[in-house]
Amino acid sequence: MDTDVIVVGAGPTGLTLANELGLAGVRALVLERLPERTGQSKALNLQPRTAEMLQMRGWLEPVLDRAVTAVPGGHFAGMPLDYSVFDTRFPYQVGIPQARVEEFLEDRLAAYGTPVLRGHELTGLAQDAGGVTATVTGPRGTHDLRAAYLVGADGGRSTVRKRLGVGFPGRDGRVSMVVADVVLADDEALPTTWRLPPVEPGRAGELFLVPLGEGVFRFLFGGPEQQGIDRDSPVTEDEIRAALRPAHGFRPRLREVRWASRFTDASRQAERYVNGRVLLAGDAAHIHFPAGGQGLNLGVQDAFNLGWKLAAQVKGAASEGLLETYHTERHPVGAAVLRNTRAQGVLLVPDDDVLALRGIMADVLATPEANRRIAGMISGLDIRYPMPDTPAHPLLGTRLPAPLPSGRGLLLADDRPVHPWRDRVDVSAPHEGESVLIRPDGYVCWAGTTNTPGLTDALTRWFGPAK
Template identity: 45%
Template sequence: MAATAVDADVIVIGAGPTGLMLAGELCLGGARVVVLEKLTEPTGQSRGLGFTARAMEVFDARGLLSRFGQGETVEISPMGHFGGTVFDFTVLPDAHFGARGIPQSITEQVLEDWAGELGADIRRGWEFVSLDDGYLDGDGVHLTARDPQGAERRLHAHWLVGCDGGASRVRAAAGFGFPGRDATRGMYLADVTGVELRHRPLGERTPHGMVMSAPLSEGVDRIIVCPDGTPAHERERTVTYDEVARAWHHITGEDITGGKADWVSSFTDATRQAEQYRRGRVFLAGDAAHIHLPAGGQGLSTGVQDAVNLGWKLAAVIRGENSPELLDSYHEERHAAGRRLLMNTRAQGIVYLGGAESDPLRELFGELIQYDDVKRHLAGMVSHVDLRYDFGEDDTHPLTGRRLPPRRFTGAYGTLRIAQLLRSGRGVLLDLADDADVRREASEWQGRVSVATLTAPSADDGDVLAGATAVLVRPDGYVAWAGSPADGDPKRLRAALERWFGPADRAPATARPAV
């Protein structure tokens, strides 16, 4: 077996949306990244057709929305659903269901182009095989991979991240526990041509199951078929269009055998989550860390958010600006977010896919959804904009641990959104009171934290700031600290800077502006 040393800070296994987003984040932070993908080329299949509101904000923060073919005004859907119960997401300020009609293949291409431009070495046709011992305590990770010619290669990096999906080999090789619930039913997904279908974009139940159908492009319909009583499929089993057509006919009575499928796939309602997202120098992200019933594009969107949460932290450790202990916060923050994801997708499955026994629950949801408080709660949950990380005793302000909403601030360069200030991948300190002490404090973190002296939003929108005159925002858009140094908070600001961005520089310089 040939021995090949790869000079990489991080090896990422898997070139799906999670792995590619992570590669881009790491490169943006100055890390050297190799991505190994067993497929020789993208499949072109698009299990996902969009992403949540929070994922859109993440893409916006890296300047990627304009790459989706619709400019920075990517088409959004104000209407969404929870378990098939439809409601208007605009009951929440800034909220919407997310982007619709963007095939996963396009999302992957956008992210692959971006990561490649930043320097990621994306190697297709390379398959992860095994992991050497010592990854918990060693100074690096040694692994074996099979190259496109079938030869086994020894590779080395300081860190390894498994983004290789629900059947993750990295997860198994590194010994991560993956408890949860086994699948109870099998379901189908297909893009169909050559038949006329009545559109059922939010699903339709019959005594035999549930189906969904919606136009994907000219002459192509996306169908989802969920027959009752169908046992769970083996993950590797090949599904045929005839099988899908039979299930469609059983549920609806409609004959679609005259059509054909561009591709077909299957999925289940299995629900599992890794016990840990980090073991030594090995991490999991995306479907490698959590699997669940697909509901509202949350899987892809959660994987993207996993990647951004881990990426800036790992890059900071690689640059030597922070200690490896910072990486523990990845598990703490994203494991809790994953638990909430699994809870809401399981709940939707019971409401959406349950038989007659779930009718009372569906009726109850129909009543509850009339209340604005319920709408706000559910909209925030499935759009991922209500997520709050637990920062312990540092949670001293209503904004702390939450993403900073996309408010518009006014500065010397005109009107700006927080996403525009995060394009570099650095943290940002918003000075909203033209406070020289705030700028002086941040000067000791030059290069890691930019400073923007801005005017807060109008009174109508300013309530989100709850009186804060300075806001420290992490590179992933979450608020690390908010308050008013003039009211006795300068020590807390300094503590937050040290916690998230490492020790201060010994020789302070002028704070670097954000714009």
């Protein structure tokens, strides 16, 4: 074997996963087609649950140092969501360009000696009972690499997914849009905060103009002119200039286009995330309209769900079926994001009937219950994994933000020794008088009192047989 795990793709998903594997002491390498970082960012935010997960590893502080702003609350198709109703240290989004998150994650891989092989593209893939063979084309030609497992975190057009032949049902894009980072001439009327413009008749296509600092603005648009254009055709400066229509009562003046690209509202999800020794994560497993700022967050959280399970599998310490729970837990979460982004896509059409619907939706979202429901979904804070055959408890399957810097599990209890799992589970004081077992990804997999049964079963199920 050349390594234990090959991670294909040095985007936010692959880099998070590589860090999780490194933390667990598993040998991994990352293949990245691009010869160097582009510095370009599609995503601009970390949702509260992603911030919590980085915090639990002790990785958030340096990320916050690179952030641009804190965005109060979230939004659903531009309608505000109040995150302050949640019990979280992060009732806001961290406004940070994706490239800065990637840079942080890639730099910290050095701590584990995990190589990121840039300019190396996965071009072929085969698996057998003993491992995976990846065909890699790089600066010195084409060669094979052998590993026990391979994870396709290679984005929406994933070669891994295509080579596997896994179904990717859903629908193609109906709407074509442009994302551009532009430098605009100074003007008092330019927005200074991250706000979506109102959806109004006659304002079709302008979705977003927000400051990223140093005169750079993120501009998202997609009017009638953009429809039907091939996704890979270059975005022209004239196209951007024409789209910078009088926003906020004036027409911004374009100085420079830093980068621009097209995207659509295509919505598809891989049928299987776990395919023998090959797994899919992030955009390789799901693509959708970027409404609400969820895609990067979904991918990073896929990686936090998968990393410790795959590490246990590689070490031969996993109970049967552990790896499969990556699919059973994360596929429904991805499906829910696809549903909500499709719904948001409809609500963003500036049509009179849709505006009527938006008015009603805005009224509904202003009620505490609806806000909690939708904000829970967009923020990632409402995720609750099924914990079969475990005594019921209100905390079961929910997140419990606790420091987990070791990447091991955590038993909050004082009187239930976990000696046979001591190498995999840390122990700390009880949680509000109760005993709680937390998985490495921060979700509760057993809770109760000293008399509640099932602790040994939960330890075995999630952390492997006793030693």
